[in-house]
Amino acid sequence: MEKDGVEEAFDRFSNLPVPIIHRIMSFLPTTKDVTRVAVLSKTLNSVCHSYPILDFDQRSWKKIMGFDSFLDFMQKSLQHRRESNIDIEIFKLCVIDHDGKSDQRIDESIRFAIEHNVKELDLRFGDYWIRSRYKCYGQLYTLPKTITTKSIVVLNLVGLAFKFEDLIPSLNLVEHLSIELCSVSSNFTISSSKLKTLELQNCKGLKTIVVDAVNLQYFSHSTFTGSSEISLGDCKSLKYVKLDNTAITDDWLKNHLSKLLLLESLILKSCKILGEIDICHQKLKHLALLNCDKLVKAKIEAPNLVSFYFYNKSRFPVITLQCSSQIYADLILFGISPTNDEQFMNFKNFLGSFSHCKSLSLTLPDMELSLLEELRNALRSPLLSLKHLRVQLFSSSRSLPELLDILLCLSPYLETMCITSKYKENFEEVVFPLLFFCSFLGPSLIVLMYFSLVS
Amino acid sequence: MKFCAVKQYFDDENNNNITSGASTTMIPLPNVESHPLAILITYCKKHLKIKANNADNKKETEKEMEQYEQELLKKVMPQELTELILAANYLNFKEALDFFCRAVASAIQNKSIEFVRKFFGLESDFELGEEEKLREEFAWSFEGVDED
Numbered sequence: 001m002e003k004d005g006v007e008e009a010f011d012r013f014s015n016l017p018v019p020i021i022h023r024i025m026s027f028l029p030t031t032k033d034v035t036r037v038a039v040l041s042k043t044l045n046s047v048c049h050s051y052p053i054l055d056f057d058q059r060s061w062k063k064i065m066g067f068d069s070f071l072d073f074m075q076k077s078l079q080h081r082r083e084s085n086i087d088i089e090i091f092k093l094c095v096i097d098h099d100g101k102s103d104q105r106i107d108e109s110i111r112f113a114i115e116h117n118v119k120e121l122d123l124r125f126g127d128y129w130i131r132s133r134y135k136c137y138g139q140l141y142t143l144p145k146t147i148t149t150k151s152i153v154v155l156n157l158v159g160l161a162f163k164f165e166d167l168i169p170s171l172n173l174v175e176h177l178s179i180e181l182c183s184v185s186s187n188f189t190i191s192s193s194k195l196k197t198l199e200l201q202n203c204k205g206l207k208t209i210v211v212d213a214v215n216l217q218y219f220s221h222s223t224f225t226g227s228s229e230i231s232l233g234d235c236k237s238l239k240y241v242k243l244d245n246t247a248i249t250d251d252w253l254k255n256h257l258s259k260l261l262l263l264e265s266l267i268l269k270s271c272k273i274l275g276e277i278d279i280c281h282q283k284l285k286h287l288a289l290l291n292c293d294k295l296v297k298a299k300i301e302a303p304n305l306v307s308f309y310f311y312n313k314s315r316f317p318v319i320t321l322q323c324s325s326q327i328y329a330d331l332i333l334f335g336i337s338p339t340n341d342e343q344f345m346n347f348k349n350f351l352g353s354f355s356h357c358k359s360l361s362l363t364l365p366d367m368e369l370s371l372l373e374e375l376r377n378a379l380r381s382p383l384l385s386l387k388h389l390r391v392q393l394f395s396s397s398r399s400l401p402e403l404l405d406i407l408l409c410l411s412p413y414l415e416t417m418c419i420t421s422k423y424k425e426n427f428e429e430v431v432f433p434l435l436f437f438c439s440f441l442g443p444s445l446i447v448l449m450y451f452s453l454v455s
Numbered sequence: 456m457k458f459c460a461v462k463q464y465f466d467d468e469n470n471n472n473i474t475s476g477a478s479t480t481m482i483p484l485p486n487v488e489s490h491p492l493a494i495l496i497t498y499c500k501k502h503l504k505i506k507a508n509n510a511d512n513k514k515e516t517e518k519e520m521e522q523y524e525q526e527l528l529k530k531v532m533p534q535e536l537t538e539l540i541l542a543a544n545y546l547n548f549k550e551a552l553d554f555f556c557r558a559v560a561s562a563i564q565n566k567s568i569e570f571v572r573k574f575f576g577l578e579s580d581f582e583l584g585e586e587e588k589l590r591e592e593f594a595w596s597f598e599g600v601d602e603d
């Protein structure tokens with residue numbers, strides 16, 4: 001009797017329901033751990049064979065076996081599973097050392113996943129980091145044409161070559177689609193009520209994008225060459241749009257904003273055609289205008305705007321901003337120098353519209369102290385509501401106490417101030433007297449200073 | 456959602472009877488033993504309490520919860536873990552189920568086959584030679600494993 005009780009207590013693990021053993025396996029950090037479960041016992045061996053998540057990442061195998069052996073290993077693993085005929089939930093394949101030529105083992109594995117009704121398919125070819133960084137495509141692997149499946153819900157493709165006409169019919173159920181660094185046909189047209197997120201990043205050959213997806217919430221597009229036409233007007237549920245180096249016009253922006261009424265975040269990066277923009281939107285919360293160098297004028301009326309990011313290299317446009325009082329702004333402005341009156345004027349006026357701003361981060365690489373002084377004098381009333389200020393200087397910090405003085409006149413009710421500087425040497429001389437100086441000011445003022453040794 | 460099976464029971468009850476003034480309801484849970492149930496109830500209460508205390512600060516909640524979970528794990532035996540998992544599964548208590556599954560996974564990660572077998576009281580039921588064959592095939596997965 002006692003013996004039975006003891007035996008019953010033991011080996012409850014193998015008798016756990018299979019989905020639970022799979023759940024435990026899904027928390028195991030490495031494929032090695034997952035593989036070892038198969039050697040524990042016969043029961044667990046077969047549980048392993050029905051584990052619905054397959055992740056073949058050549059990067060983690062690099063130290064153990066070469067490219068060829070890796071593909072052999074993958075083929076063998078899949079052979080073990082053919083008998084069990086269980087559906088696969090997730091299939092991930094990452095191959096780095098391929099040379100662009102089709103390999104039967106790779107094509108077979110993709111077909112295998114599709115035959116087993118895979119829900120999440122993740123195929124990555126080539127070294128993503130290098131390709132993104134150096135903006136090159138390298139060798140692309142040709143996606144086998146027989147991807148006719150109706151089961152995929154999540155699809156991620158990196159470093160492949162294919163035609164959209166072959167792929168899109170299989171995307172009826174897809175909710176998350178991400179295509180990056182691929183060579184594709186020129187026309188991407190999709191109509192789907194299931195699509196929720198769509199990312200088309202740096203796809204070679206893509207010219208027109210037409211999306212009719214009433215439940216789409218997230219859209220992100222970037223390109224190396226900057227010549228795509230995009231139509232998103234029917235995607236009424238869009239909340240987040242990010243466009244990088246996309247050739248959109250002022251009219252395009254106005255048009256789309258009037259249709260995308262639920263939009264909350266808009267990020268426009270390197271959109272080099274924008275000249276005069278008019279953004280009037282009730283729900284917009286986050287706006288970023290980064291490196292849109294031809295921008296001359298921007299009128300922004302967004303009563304719910306909570307964050308505003310602006311980065312410009314060449315000129316400072318005329319910006320009129322109506323936003324919420326909770327706004328956090330981050331401005332990185334090159335090219336504001338004493339020699340350019342017009343831009344300085346634009347900047348002064350712009351800073352005035354932040355009178356109700358809570359938190360401001362200013363990076364002014366060319367800004368000199370005298371200019372800052374002029375700015376202080378020019379502002380009719382200081383920024384009274386400003387609570388947090390962060391200033392980054394790229395020039396010498398020798399006159400730090402003076403800087404502090406000016407900044408406090410600019411915004412007398414600061415609670416925290418953060419000053420960062422590129423130069424270490426001058427900082428040290430100044431730190432002690434500066435802290436002394438600060439102690440006379442408001443008790444809640446915290447001054448954070450640090451430097452970055454940027455070569 | 457915690458204790459979904461129990462909630463379901465209450466919902467069904469409310470739909471069926473008009474209970475007049477009954478303040479206690481007996482819910483039959485035939486597949487759950489008292490010991491794991493007690494631990495699960497404590498876990499649930501603690502979770503709710505920590506959440507209420509740190510209503511605004513999500514990070515604090517996570518930190519406190521982690522501390523409590525670490526303490527709990529020290530007291531629990533391996534056999535109990537499987538009982539807790541089964542109980543959480545039956546009660547449809549997702550957070551507890553995930554937590555205990557993760558606990559099992561971190562207990563056996565990077566450990567040798569012998570260790571894991573001992574941990575769960577498993578016996579190898581392979582036939583002669585089968586196990587050797589498997590070990591050879593997956594030799595690479597045994598590299599770098601912790602010493603017992």
